[in-house]
Amino acid sequence: MSANLTRRGFLKLAGAGMAATSLGAMGFGAAEAAEAAHVRAFKLAATTETRNICTYCSVACGIIMYSKGDLAAGEKAELIHIEGDADHPVNRGTLCPKGSALKDYVKAETRLTKPRYRAPGSDKFQEISWDEALDKIARAIKDDRDANLIEKNAAGLTVNRWTTAGFLAASATTNETAWATWKVVRSLGIVGFDNQARV
Structure with missing residues (x-):
């Protein structure tokens, strides 16, 4: 200096x-x-983009999932990234902490991917096929409805009420799915019917 x-x-x-x-x-x-x-390629350029709804609460935020692997060619798709959908009117690209952790939830080693059944009196669960699980659910619904359906009230009017079962619908759904769910549940006679959005 x-x-x-x-x-x-x-x-x-x-x-x-x-x-x-x-x-x-x-x-x-x-x-x-x-x-x-030296311009690098965008890391998500070679991925498949899929739009969906977050599975957690009743807000129904939009998400975009990015996966690698060609399902059409028989490859297993691997989820590599999830982010909020900026074009979705509900969340406009933002996600809460639970929604931000969706990828970890999907890839968790403890996540169940097959139905499990615990027989009466047993202390452990056993894996069963989807066909077996759906047959068990259908049989339980039919048996309970046959045993407990109230066809007529005290005045002799036909009411077809099934009060021993209830149904909780998902809130992250479309209007068309909600309409179909309503029709199926009410046609069975189920009185206890609510939506997750009110819980």
């Missing part, structure tokens, strides 16, 4: 140093210039 540096010269030198470090902090350094010269 020169021994005859004036006050004005010192301020100019300090200002130039501050400008240089500011430009470097904003990404105008040599490394960033070299990075800009």
